[in-house]
Amino acid sequence: MIKYRYIVAVLLTLFFCSSCQGGSELYVNIPEASKKIQGETIGTVVKNNETESAYEDNNNTSPISFWDDKPVSFANRDTTTDGKYLYSFNQERNYKVDLSTGRVSSVCQVPGCPHIRSAYGCLDFVNFQCPVATNKGIYYTDGRKVMLLGGEKSECVYENKYYTDLDKKILPDDPDSIHSLAVQNKKLYMIGTTFALCMDLESGDVSEPVDLSETTIYAFCANDDYCYYTDQYNEFFCYDPKERQIKKLYDDVTFCRAYEDRIFFIKYEAGIPILYSISGPDAAPEKVIEDCYVFCAITNGYVYYQHYAQADDYDIYMYDLGTHETDVVVLDHERYNEEGDRIPYNRNKKYVISYSSMIDHIFICDADQEVVFAIKAGETEYKAIELDLK
Ligand SMILES: [Zn+2]
Numbered sequence: 048m049i050k051y052r053y054i055v056a057v058l059l060t061l062f063f064c065s066s067c068q069g070g071s072e073l074y075v076n077i078p079e080a081s082k083k084i085q086g087e088t089i090g091t092v093v094k095n096n097e098t099e100s101a102y103e104d105n106n107n108t109s110p111i112s113f114w115d116d117k118p119v120s121f122a123n124r125d126t127t128t129d130g131k132y133l134y135s136f137n138q139e140r141n142y143k144v145d146l147s148t149g150r151v152s153s154v155c156q157v158p159g160c161p162h163i164r165s166a167y168g169c170l171d172f173v174n175f176q177c178p179v180a181t182n183k184g185i186y187y188t189d190g191r192k193v194m195l196l197g198g199e200k201s202e203c204v205y206e207n208k209y210y211t212d213l214d215k216k217i218l219p220d221d222p223d224s225i226h227s228l229a230v231q232n233k234k235l236y237m238i239g240t241t242f243a244l245c246m247d248l249e250s251g252d253v254s255e256p257v258d259l260s261e262t263t264i265y266a267f268c269a270n271d272d273y274c275y276y277t278d279q280y281n282e283f284f285c286y287d288p289k290e291r292q293i294k295k296l297y298d299d300v301t302f303c304r305a306y307e308d309r310i311f312f313i314k315y316e317a318g319i320p321i322l323y324s325i326s327g328p329d330a331a332p333e334k335v336i337e338d339c340y341v342f343c344a345i346t347n348g349y350v351y352y353q354h355y356a357q358a359d360d361y362d363i364y365m366y367d368l369g370t371h372e373t374d375v376v377v378l379d380h381e382r383y384n385e386e387g388d389r390i391p392y393n394r395n396k397k398y399v400i401s402y403s404s405m406i407d408h409i410f411i412c413d414a415d416q417e418v419v420f421a422i423k424a425g426e427t428e429y430k431a432i433e434l435d436l437k
Contacts, residue, residue: 113182114248116404118268118304119227119238119276122342126401126412129180133419135412136175136187142434144419146406149432156199170201177228179235180405181248186235191223193237193246205246207237209256214240217263231269231305238267243274259286259293270305273328275312277301283312285328294328302341311350313341319356336366344402344409347424351376351400351409361395363411365427376427378411382418383433392416392431 115127125136132143134154141154153162155170164172175187175196184197186204193205210222217240218224227238235246240263245254260278267276274286275296283300286293301320302313309324314332322339323332336350343352350366363376380392393416401410402424411420417434 112404114230114233114404115180116232116305117179117228117230118266119177119229119236119264120266120302120304120341122302122344122399123401124177124227125175125399126410127178127180127185128403128406128408128410129182129185130403130406133410133412133421134178134180134185135414135419136178137414138174139414141171141173141175144432144434146421151434154196158199170196173201176226179228179230180403181230182405183248186228186230188225188228188237190221191225193225193228193235204251205237205244205253207239207244209242209244210239211241211258213258213261214242217241227264227267229267229269232271234269236267236269236274238264238276240264243267243276245269257286257288257291259284266301266303268303268305268310270308270310275303275305275310277303281315283314287328296325296328297332302343304345306345311335311345313339313343322350322352335368340397342397342399344400346402346404346409347407349424351402351422351424353397353400355397361397363398363400365425367425374427376422376429378420378429380418380420380429380431382416382431392418 117123127134128146132145134143135141142151143154144151153171155162157168157170160166160169162169162171176189178185178187184195187194187196191207192203194201195204207223207225214222223239225237225239229236229238233248235248237244237246241260242256242258244256246252259276263279265277265279267274269275274288275284277283277300281299281301282295283297283303284293284295297314299315300312301315304311309326311322311324313320313322319338320341321334322336324335325332336352338354338356340353340355343350348368350368352364352366354360363378365374365376378392378394380394381389382392384390398411398413401412407424408421409424419432419434420429421432422429
């Protein structure tokens with residue numbers, strides 16, 4: 048077990064300027080703080096061009112995608128990153144963190160907007176559901192609309208009108224709502240209560256809707272061949288689009304993720320969540336991690352997770368899918384309090400561990416304590432970005 052020794056702590060003191068005119072840089076950070084982080088770049092910035100294939104980052108490590116290959120899960124519902132910014136969308140306020148400087152700023156870029164809750168159309172207060180970053184911008188849902196946030200504006204790219212009698216029964220007022228988005232291999236899956244549609248992100252073509260479930264769809268992922276999903280009873284299914292057939296695979300599953308050529312899923316056995324992987328719907332499952340809390344991240348060849356059954360264990364573990372070795376990350380950190388004193392960071396909690404295929408880092412966003420921890424996949428050292436969002 049390796050404990051990290053290296054911490055870069057950044058204090059960002061931000062002033063929300065409620066009367067700024069037209070500027071996109073609404074936050075002022077203390078020059079000293081920006082000096083501290085200079086030269087420190089968190090993650091690899093994805094170049095904004097339309098090159099077809101994924102490219103290698105400067106260190107020739109894992110390829111970075113132009114698309115956040117993102118499944119639907121409870122985790123990862125509120126954050127996304129395009130490699131340049133980490134976006135955090137929550138009910139209090141939406142913000143983004145510049146990953147090369149640590150500066151926090153407004154998501155809203157509408158010219159002249161004062162960025163206050165009462166300002167009509169201010170994107171800092173729009174309820175973004177299931178944001179997914181791509182090199183075109185951030186897709187999110189708003190009722191039955193699928194939106195794309197790019198540059199100064201947010202536009203509707205698809206408006207769903209499809210629903211079944213069952214959707215009407217489950218959600219009488221909004222049967223046609225799109226609840227979640229998943230992206231895999233340049234396809235955007237739009238998930239309703241019981242149905243799914245698929246948009247080709249390059250051509251914009253949208254498939255016919257498919258009725259997948261007799262109850263509400265909870266988790267969802269897809270690869271080139273199949274769609275996998277769970278329902279509200281934690282039943283795990285596979286849909287074969289070629290045969291137009293649904294097959295039930297397992298019970299007690301709460302998480303699924305298509306990663307490289309395998310499907311990972313968490314199945315509860317005697318109250319313990321176990322991470323398995325399969326190569327296809329008919330393949331035998333392989334056990335990957337015993338006691339893997341559902342808010343885990345699988346990215347760049349690693350699984351970052353916490354334990355669940357061991358309730359008083361709050362460390363974050365890093366499992367190497369290649370070597371099968373496990374290391375530990377300890378968020379043994381001090382942060383500034385309101386008086387400017389350093390106080391111990393309270394790490395005794397279970398986290399949502401967030402990731403994006405567009406960047407080789409995972410993020411632990413702790414809105415309660417206003418700290419974001421960034422960890423490069425494959426490492427156990429963290430960089431802490433302290434936020435002042437008041
Ligand atoms: Zn605004």
